[in-house]
Amino acid sequence: MSYRLYVQPAAPFRALHGDMDGQRFDWALIDASGVFQASGQDDDRSVIEQTLTQNDLEHVLLVGLLPGDDVLFCFAEIPAKQARYVRQALPFAVEEQIAQDIDSVHLALGKRSEEGFRVAAIDQQRMAIWHELFDAFQGADLEALYPDAALLPVSESRWCICLAGEDTLVAGSRGEWFRMKTENLSIFSYTLAQPDKDEVVAEIPVTLYGSEEDLARYADNIRPIETEDRLRVTRDVLQMTPLELLAHAQHNALCEPINLCQGTFENTDKTGGVWRVWRPAAIVAGLWLALQVGVELGLGYYHHQQAAELENQAMSLYHDVFPQDTRATAANVRRVLEGRLRVARQQGPRADFLSLMAQAGAEYDKLGGGQNLQFDSVNYSRQRGELVVELRADNYDRLSALRSAIGDRGLEARIGSVVNDSSGARARLTVSGGS
Template sequence: MNEQLLIRLPSSDQDVINWMVWSDNEQEVIAAGELSGSAALSSLQEKAEHRRVTVLVPACDVTQHHLILPKSAQRSWQQVVPFMLEEQLAQDPDDLHICILAKAKDGVDVACVSQQQMSDWLEMLEDANISSQAWHVDSFCLPQPETEQVSALQINQQWLFRFADGRGMCIDQAWLSVALPLLVKDDQQLLIKHYSPAPDIEVAGIEWQAASPELPMKLLADGAKKASFNLLQGRYATENPVTKLWAQWKKAAIAAGLCFALALTCQLLDTYNTEQQLATVDANLRQVYKKVFPQVSRIRDSRIRSDFRKAIAALDQAPQQDFLMMMTQLSSAFGNTDDFKPLSLRYEQKKGEIRLQAQAPSFQSFEQFRQALKPYASEQGTLSNKAGGVVGTLIIRKVL
């Protein structure tokens, strides 16, 4: 998201709401304006879609405290801080939303907002159907001042101040003349660098120095990008979108993972079985090789392939090849002729013929067998009835 919607919520639902849409790519304000109250906040719902929404809250609703913690309580500050604040505040700590600002060696800086005020702000946004994961205190978004300096900005009828020591403050315009003298202690000189026209108020020890003027919401938007403090902590912490998406698709992802694991297991089993079969075939092949080539002492895969190729090539050139091919055809003929039983078989290599004596139930069986021998030629010898069947001789030879 290269655009953001900045909304400054008021203390009450009747106060003015400032807003601005800023483009990071174009580095310019797309739109800006004011709303008369929280009832008009819903008009920003369309602008909030597909944009980062950053919320600013008034510093006047947030108090800051520095607490000295014993070393034993450094890690369990959440349990200790409420009791320590009870001594400084008249309000019940249980009614406060306590956030950590920063940790130091000797203590911790915390910010406090009433639970009721947090609920009111949440209700404003929920009624307008706007959600945000970043809530910043407006005065903390002012430019960081140098030592013994203060950054100041006027927005609506309020002045925002940010001090070099990290404090933030919001003062109504009407109370400015009363509050400013309290900022100067022990004749200390204070330089206020203002980004809005300075008020017509003279206070001893305070010097006003004009900075480059900026649109108030533009200046706060720049500071919000650098702000590390987010008011949405503890019970108000927003759920990470990735976590929310994971919760929605968790069951489907687990089911998909199980299916993948099952498929992978089946594939591994198939691979294992295939490897076992290949190992069995390899063992049988080596066993046959040892029988065919007993003189070979060291068996290698390349040697096996080479020796078998030579043996097959030699077999193709040998006279026995004719006998093997004739026997193949003879075997097929026996399979296609029922009740045709061989009694004796003799192969004459010089003539290239087979003399077969066989028994069949009829003369037609001999004729069927001769037809099954084709393309080999066959010559039928004397046939005679014997023991309820027909016995005869066939001479089978290759057609030249």
Template sequence: MSKIMLVLRLTAPEPLELDYALLNKEENASWQSAPWEHVPALLKQSRQIVVLIPSREVLITTVTLKTRNQRQLAQALPFALEEQLMSDPEEQHYAHYSLNSEEGLYQVAIIEHARLQLWLDFLHHNGIVPTAILPDFMALPVTDGYQTAWLGKQGLWVRQTATAGYYTSASTWPLQLNQWLTQGTEEQPIHLRVLEHTPPIPDTPQLVLAYDAIAQTQLLQATDIQSALPLNVMKGFKTQAHSQLANIWQKWQGVAWVGAVTAMIALTLQGLEIRNLQSETDALQVQNIAQFKTLFPQAREIDPDLNFGSLINAEVKKLQLNNTANSSPSALPLLKILAQVLPQQPITLQSINWNQNKLTIRFTSESTAVIPELEKVLSLALKREVNINYQRDANKVVGEFNLIAEPVG
């Protein structure tokens, strides 16, 4: 059976090597180490990529907010959690998960915006498009009713539930143990899973202990990772360059506006599945001719049997001839290149905006996996480096990039 989930455990951006596990659904796998040169081969074997980053970078907490409106919730989280933060609440990214919708109880993962951006930049640079990013305590086994504690030389990792846990230094072990003893009672003891080499723990009614063999720490259970995915820290993350775009299809000024709409028609024609039934093709042709007449009211009578792309190119050339005296930057050269490149990519074009000599393209796609390849293709076609900003939005990816037009003549 082919592997479907690749889990990468990283200690810091730019490590010399990484730990990884390849998981089948509802099975376990051993942790292994590999140099970064092996990453491309690992990526080919996986359909889902989960990246574990150090738990010390992520704060997991709960908050009660009586609202189901996601926009209101996002606005209220920084204020509700301000007292738990060491730095400016506005500099943090908040990913939340509903624990109890009736009571308004939410689990929240908090990470510095700049730090998450650094991780994503590093992964993107290495050709890794993660499905989820989680704190590394979520690699610990999760058992209903039990907390799992992993004490090592580098620190103490504790997983309290499927989506809750924390990291602290190893020296705090006595304090942690004392806290569990204080919280537990004979009627409601604390259930704790620990490694067999953990320092001796007193046998008291306040604690119910279960010991795991050291070898178990080298195994990763698929269900342990899958149960943590609702608290993916990437949820709702916006890149630093993200901004709210204007409404789709804003009217352009002059030749740039006409050229953009023309390019959109060309892209639509090239991207359509022309192998559909002839009746659908005929209906589409009628619609395109109507659009063409709207854009070019001065054009001659249209023969439906003529090549529609040739008609568009002819009208664009007329516009170019009428504006040869204009030395200001033009969007037309860029639009021609985009009309050739974009239809070959698995994206859906949303808007093209021309403002102050800058062309802004916005699109959507099913996966972030298209981003690196699209950047490569655009950079090659335009003979300049193109960087795409993107974010996840519900079940799709929204991408945006800007191009500066060159002066005519």
């Protein structure tokens, strides 16, 4: 019987700061029929590995759940249908939605939808850390890495919300997901109530999951959502942990998450079974390849020389126009030129609401959000591509620090309508895609 082990890193995320052995996890083990066999919370890796060893379990597949705010969701409009061409065009299709150098981002491709291909984007170095952490588990083979919120069972609802203590996971029917602080949930009531483009609905269905304790503890944060006229909220009291809900949804195909284990992070078959089946065909192919190499070697060398000469000519022309540019190479000169043209036309990239909110929220948390810095309201203009946030802080310097931190992410942040009073400073922060 095969088993699947779901593992979710617990805060604080020590692995991101180099302490792999100190990272602790929430976890759940289910069998092939979907029955939970074991689970735990805030355990270190040795406890999980010991459980697998003591029960002499074989064929265990590991599913790692990354923090949803580490992974950005976006769409890619690519007309091609063949996977090879889609992957080649993917970086160019999403480059304007990512607020960092696209070469430093790992992109994972999901299914095609009416809006385009679903795409998950994560910082390359951060992805490498998470992959190394989960791949090091003994007694289980890494099968997939998913953003945790992407496993919520959206079902017939437009939005699915799951309270998980101080954090809340949110997923939408279009495939989008995000993770946020539960205390900030109330500010999303207006946004959740907005219908999709060209959609006319009387009510927007929302499913709210949470334990009795969390539903009671965060009643004030939930109330604005449940009292919003356009939202029809259905409560579902959890009799299991949030992680077990995610495991149940993924096992029963109630969600369509994007597996981040693609490209350089694609998993290899450690059993060797597939190789044994295809080994005879591989031997024949190898012999044929050896014969072809001898025939093609001379022709390949000639074409290589021609290509090198053309590349030198192209770079010579480029440096005649841009003599101070030292970062352009023959491999990336097209992308560099396209970037210069975008700047010249003053058409900076636009980010959607989830991208702007995720990045602004990350800097908000770093600066002590909820204590020295608080959101009063959030509004988003799809037409202008701007996120407008009403803020309160104990002083103007903290507001300025937030603006600078968001600007360092490649976004444009402006502060206006500043009012200083005895309790601190109030201002309006406007965030857009930058230029």
